[in-house]
Amino acid sequence: MQAARTLFDKIWDSHIVSTLPGGDVLLYIDRHFVLDLASNIAFDRLRASGRNVRRPHLNFGIQDHTLSTSQDRNDDTHASGQPFVQALRRNARAAGMLLFDVADSRQGIVHVVGPETGLLLPGCTSVAGDSHTRTAGGLGALGFGIGTSEVEHVLATQTLRTRKPKRMRVEVSGQLGPQVFAKDLILYLIGKVGAAGGTGYAVEYTGTAIRQADIEARLTICNMSIEFGARVGMVAPDEKALHYVAKREFAPKEVLWDQAAVHWSTLYSDNDAVFDAEVAIDSSVVTPQVTWGTSPQDVISVAGRIPDPAQEANADRRAAMTRALQYMGLRPGQSLEEVRINWAFIGSCTNSRLSDLQAAAAIVEGRKVAAHVRAMVVPGSSAVKRAAEALGLDRIFKQSGFEWHESACSLCAAANSDKVGSGERCLSTSNRNFEGRQGAGSRTHLASPVTVAAAAIKGAITDVRKLNG
Amino acid sequence: MSTEKFGIVSGPAAPLMIDNVDTDAIIPGPWVLSYGARFSEGLFGRWRYAGGERGNPENPDFILNRPAYRQATFLIAGENFGCGSSREHAVWALRDFGIRSVIAKGFGDIFYSNCFKNCFLPLVLPAAEVDRLAATAESAAGERPMTIDLEQCTLTSPDSRTIHFHLDETHRRALLDGLDFIGQTLLHDGDIAQFEKHDQALRPWIYALPSARIKPGENS
Numbered sequence: 001m002q003a004a005r006t007l008f009d010k011i012w013d014s015h016i017v018s019t020l021p022g023g024d025v026l027l028y029i030d031r032h033f034v035l036d037l038a039s040n041i042a043f044d045r046l047r048a049s050g051r052n053v054r055r056p057h058l059n060f061g062i063q064d065h066t067l068s069t070s071q072d073r074n075d076d077t078h079a080s081g082q083p084f085v086q087a088l089r090r091n092a093r094a095a096g097m098l099l100f101d102v103a104d105s106r107q108g109i110v111h112v113v114g115p116e117t118g119l120l121l122p123g124c125t126s127v128a129g130d131s132h133t134r135t136a137g138g139l140g141a142l143g144f145g146i147g148t149s150e151v152e153h154v155l156a157t158q159t160l161r162t163r164k165p166k167r168m169r170v171e172v173s174g175q176l177g178p179q180v181f182a183k184d185l186i187l188y189l190i191g192k193v194g195a196a197g198g199t200g201y202a203v204e205y206t207g208t209a210i211r212q213a214d215i216e217a218r219l220t221i222c223n224m225s226i227e228f229g230a231r232v233g234m235v236a237p238d239e240k241a242l243h244y245v246a247k248r249e250f251a252p253k254e255v256l257w258d259q260a261a262v263h264w265s266t267l268y269s270d271n272d273a274v275f276d277a278e279v280a281i282d283s284s285v286v287t288p289q290v291t292w293g294t295s296p297q298d299v300i301s302v303a304g305r306i307p308d309p310a311q312e313a314n315a316d317r318r319a320a321m322t323r324a325l326q327y328m329g330l331r332p333g334q335s336l337e338e339v340r341i342n343w344a345f346i347g348s349c350t351n352s353r354l355s356d357l358q359a360a361a362a363i364v365e366g367r368k369v370a371a372h373v374r375a376m377v378v379p380g381s382s383a384v385k386r387a388a389e390a391l392g393l394d395r396i397f398k399q400s401g402f403e404w405h406e407s408a409c410s411l412c413a414a415a416n417s418d419k420v421g422s423g424e425r426c427l428s429t430s431n432r433n434f435e436g437r438q439g440a441g442s443r444t445h446l447a448s449p450v451t452v453a454a455a456a457i458k459g460a461i462t463d464v465r466k467l468n469g
Numbered sequence: 470m471s472t473e474k475f476g477i478v479s480g481p482a483a484p485l486m487i488d489n490v491d492t493d494a495i496i497p498g499p500w501v502l503s504y505g506a507r508f509s510e511g512l513f514g515r516w517r518y519a520g521g522e523r524g525n526p527e528n529p530d531f532i533l534n535r536p537a538y539r540q541a542t543f544l545i546a547g548e549n550f551g552c553g554s555s556r557e558h559a560v561w562a563l564r565d566f567g568i569r570s571v572i573a574k575g576f577g578d579i580f581y582s583n584c585f586k587n588c589f590l591p592l593v594l595p596a597a598e599v600d601r602l603a604a605t606a607e608s609a610a611g612e613r614p615m616t617i618d619l620e621q622c623t624l625t626s627p628d629s630r631t632i633h634f635h636l637d638e639t640h641r642r643a644l645l646d647g648l649d650f651i652g653q654t655l656l657h658d659g660d661i662a663q664f665e666k667h668d669q670a671l672r673p674w675i676y677a678l679p680s681a682r683i684k685p686g687e688n689s
Contacts, residue, residue: 018660022639083504131555147557149586196549252674440521
């Protein structure tokens with residue numbers, strides 16, 4: 001009888017092409033998403049060494065990082081993005097890869113497009129030159145973020161040379177309260193375990209709160225696994241995952257679907273599988289979370305107070321907290337409620353799916369964005385944008401004073417023309433509050449879509465649960 | 470990109486003792502987005518230039534702008550160095566600036582992996598040892614060099630202490646030999662083809678993508 005294995009082990013083992021002396025393995029990659037930003041260097045090197053794309057039909061080009069989000073955009077709207085966009089178009093065409101180009105109806109942020117097109121499937125391995133590729137875990141797939149050299153390696157060999165991580169289980173019990181979302185849960189977890197707490201681990205999320213979560217919520221949770229250092233974040237695929245995948249454009253159909261569904265039903269951690277580390281959290285105590293510092297671990301309840309570095313025993317941590325407070329223009333012991341914001345951003349691979357936009361629209365409907373706030377919604381994909389428009393969400397946002405944009409990474413990484421000015425404060429549904437991430441001197445607070453929506457109305461950070469009339 | 474093999478490397482060490490230095494800090498977005506640029510110009514751009522903007526004068530207080538550390542060969546850093554974005558530009562920016570190795574209390578996984586593709590050494594040492602090295606690097610003010618001998622796995626600090634370290638043998642060989650990872654993998658071409666044949670029978674739905682099957686040149 002085979003030894004008990006975790007979900008991660010099962011997928012990992014079934015993709016091993018060979019085991020190399022020294023412990024690395026060659027892992028077969030089922031789906032490689034090739035992005036505009038930085039893939040040009042990988043293709044240039046591939047050509048220079050006279051190598052080809054081994055399996056073009058398992059590689060998919062997606063334009064997302066460097067595109068403008070303005071309604072009438074073309075290649076040139078964001079000038080510094082233009083050469084990246086055009087390079088990916090040339091390279092995809094030359095290799096014979098499918099490309100979701102600027103005007104393609106399926107264009108969008110890779111981690112939104114992968115699941116919603118059915119390209120990403122439970123139990124598959126996927127990579128992209130982007131650290132949030134672990135979003136794939138929401139469907140029970142392995143997603144690795146890789147650098148440009150590894151992008152080149154996967155193009156040439158359809159494998160990733162890597163080493164097996166340790167396994168961690170995060171058991172999430174209980175039930176989330178009203179106006180508390182997956183984003184709050186993952187921020188809370190990152191605050192508990194720290195920004196490096198998952199380094200070296202493949203994380204599986206289990207427990208009642210995870211089983212109850214819909215797929216878009218699971219994608220949000222797995223997406224931010226990188227923010228506590230985990231190499232992979234994943235949830236065992238269940239009926240919800242199969243229901244989500246079924247009938248999507250690239251999902252298997254008919255006989256192939258039946259075959260796939262049988263395989264997917266074997267993808268769970270065996271009862272007596274052993275994890276190298278265990279973390280347990282009770283989701284019923286989680287409240288709306290907002291970050292106060294410059295690492296995602298610097299997070300508190302919106303109703304809480306910013307910790308005092310003087311109370312911190314660890315000297316390095318104390319120095320980091322002091323530095324972060326200075327950068328953010330905040331004081332120890334201060335409440336985040338009532339802190340005025342200049343920007344409200346709803347978008348990014350973390351929180352830009354239809355359910356995110358629906359939840360935010362429900363908050364802003366019939367209300368007006370505060371006069372001093374620039375508020376924007378950037379749907380995660382062109383398909384999400386169309387679906388939201390079909391529901392009239394664009395009108396709700398626009399009537400309340402939000403800008404309504406085309407899909408791209410936008411203000412999350414400030415890799416296009418959307419930027420927060422120096423000293424300006426942005427409440428953002430994205431995943432990183434790093435110094436300068438949204439523009440030089442920008443001050444980013446991370447929160448859920450409803451918390452961002454409520455703050456846009458109020459003009460200041462606020463507890464969405466208190467918002468009325 | 471050219472890579473210089475890592476044997477015995479010696480030079481000034483600059484301390485940058487901040488935890489969680491992310492790859493956005495190592496090379497911020499605007500410099501990553503410069504098509505065909507020299508990435509070393511963007512190294513620590515938000516900290517190195519006044520106002521954190523391209524084209525601005527240097528901020529004289531930043532460690533790598535201080536005369537003693539302008540030629541730094543090593544960087545000494547805190548916990549979780551290189552966390553965040555997968556951008557390999559972070560390694561390229563450090564390397565193109567002249568830095569050959571970062572000695573830290575810990576690293577982000579993707580950054581760590583990217584280093585070995587570029588003959589760049591990410592060396593993890595115990596926290597107390599890193600703190601001590603940072604202090605000696607500060608007092609040496611770049612004048613007494615630090616040395617790493619990767620054949621012997623020794624680090625000689627600016628105050629002439631010898632520290633033995635361990636590095637995974639695969640990683641060590643990659644740096645010593647300047648390993649061509651793709652070339653190595655292509656030696657396993659037969660294994661890959663065999664896997665594909667076997668796996669296509671087992672999981673045909675992964676490979677059967679009718680609407681994705683296109684010929685070169687057919688893309689719109």
